[in-house]
Amino acid sequence: MDTQGIEQMLSVLRTTAAQASGKTAESAPVAGAPDFAQVLKSSIxxxxxxxxxxxxxxxxxxxxxxxxxxxxxxxxxxxxxxxxQEMVQVRNKLVTAYQDVMNIQV
Known part of the structure; x- marks a missing residue:
């Protein structure tokens, strides 16, 4: 499993979490950024x-x-x-990140 793809996924999650908490005004996806679903699918x-x-x-x-x-x-x-096992750990981190984003109070 390539670590570059994992790092890109984590970067997208961090950006999304920052946007949800109001820390950044950036709402448009970064040009040239990989599609999260595509990176996840290729890793699987x-x-x-x-x-x-x-x-x-x-x-x-x-x-x-x-x-x-x-x-x-x-x-x-x-x-x-x-x-x-690495894929399962990445999945666990993604689920945790998703739960953290969903628990952010607006």
Whole structure:
């Protein structure tokens, strides 16, 4: 999962929170800023493809495919696991940020 995409999402959330609390008068999106939904979708797609690739490698190894190296399969499975855990943590941070914005009294 790319950290640049996560940083961009957090930047958008911080800007939105600042706007909601009245700290800034800026209401138009910044030109050239990435679309939040698109960054989130591409990050989820990367995690999904990593998991699918690791699952495919493990299935091939279990079927007796000699082209699959056990070490590479284990590394791919761990990479998929770590990327999924990272995605869950990002989701938790996004939910917390959303709840903070929703709890701002107007």
């Amino acid at each position: 797609d990367k995690v999904n493809s990593t998991q699918q690739q690791a699952d495919q490698m493990a299935t091939q190894l279990a079927a007796g495919d000699t082209s699959q190296n056990l070490h590479e399969v284990m590394i791919a499975l761990q990479t998929a696991s770590v990327s999924f």
